[in-house]
Amino acid sequence: MAKLDHETLLGSLHQQFGDKINKLEGAFGLLTIETSKDTIIEVLRYLKMAPELQFIYLTDITAVHYPTHDLSMAVVYHVHSLVNQTRIRIKVFLDGMKPEIPSATVLWAGANWMERETYDFFGVIFTGHPDLRRILNVDDMDVFPMRKEYPLEDPNRVDKKDFFFGR
């Protein structure tokens, strides 16, 4: 089947959800939409179940931390329609201090570890997740290391300072 073009896809989503979804710019050839945490599961369910869309394949779930934004945590879903050979990216912006979002494990069993990884690195709480534990880091770690406030290494180290190039 042919690829779904962005207008059709966006039109179909707008018809279903009205102004609860927005289109975001700045992605290469991939329709990126934004929605809220209240509608995310409904949007994903619609994408998965609608017979003309069939986004049945959850490619990835991850998060991005923007410490300067008001809503500083973005959870990013990549969903793929194998039938229509089309991908879509969905973003949900959350409060960085209290990031909570419903779990997508109700739709895809494979979301389990992707959400655990996102929790492990960003502290995003996926409500309704069956087993939200750390996955790659040690259990007794007391930070969420991929958040921007945690530096890669100790900034007070002097032995790696390069005074000529300001690093």
Place this chain on the structure above:
Amino acid sequence: MSELKPKLTANHLIFEDNDPQEELVTLNLGPTHPATHGVFQNVLQIDGERIVSGVSTIGYIHRAFEKIAEHRPYYQITPLTDRLNYCSSPINNMGWHMTVEKLLDIEIPKRVQYMRVIIMELARIADHIICNGILGVDTGAFSGFLYVMQEREFIYEIFEEICGARLTTNIGRIGGFERDFNAIAFDKIKAFVKRYPPILREFEELFNRNRIFIDRTSGVAAVDPETALSYSWSGPLLRATGIDYDVRAHEPYSSYEDFDFDIPVGENGDVYDRYMVRNEEMRQSIRIIAQALEKLENEPKGVFHADVPEFYLPPKEMVYNNMEALIYHFKIVMGEIDPPKKEVYHAVEGANGELGFYLISDGGRSPYRLHFRRPSFINYQMYAPMSSGMLLSDAIINMSSLNVIAGELDA
């Protein structure tokens, strides 16, 4: 600083309520059990030889690549990708280069694309050789492994000829290759294309209709397509269940659309089908390489990178003798290039499935965020649930056919 603190769950027992009266035994499969093919652990509850339930514990070689990548210039991230799936690192390298090229909007010459295809298909063969060879060892047939392992050595010799390294290759640069393939490399590739199919046939003769092998693998760990899709499986595992999803065909990158190849699919999604799919993929890879060699004949000689001086590191002798080259060298190394403030998702068909790179650029010298969609990580999460009810020895075979590479699992 953040107020956000995780709930501490240190060192909990996985099976606390294990009653010795019920005669269930807790078995630690791993982290360094030889059958696990890497450093990861499964805590299994077994009743005799049958697994009742299991929990996977991973992260033993987690190296925080995503965090490190946020502090590295783009060209220094290539060595990090080497260490994801270290059995087929050229695919990771090429995938990363293509992601950055997509971000920077670089047009790559056809010759370079075909050279990349050759490298990626060789890497795929090397990876499948390991997986199927080890599957043979785990079922008790050691000799097949020796037949094909020698061929992997020839592939590594080709890599060595092209880039100087064997395992963690760091092949290529953003914009092309660091140097042209030399005549010896081409000779070795041509020789390999000729000599590998008969060896593969010999390997298959040892296994395909071997009674013991079929008894051990057929019907073991069969997965239906719905479950596989729900767990986001990809690569040979998904294709063994009968779904013909291959990124090379769905979203052709690096001119895969110019090639004529088939996508093998299985029927039952069991270990035997996965083995057969991988074997057939190796044959298709040889077909692709042969076509690529043919196509290279018609391309202008000596083109091995795109003409993008602002992103492609100039050769060292140029840097010493030519002012423009020195300027560009300085700009690239000091991170003065201006990538657009955009985000890219690029997927390549890795040896284990869809290997995706999600790159967000804020215009700086290093990515704002880089996320790897690692097929091993996503394929492996079904291992513990699907092991329940399985015999311990079948679970070992199943693990070896999942081809989980610890480097890719943990990133």
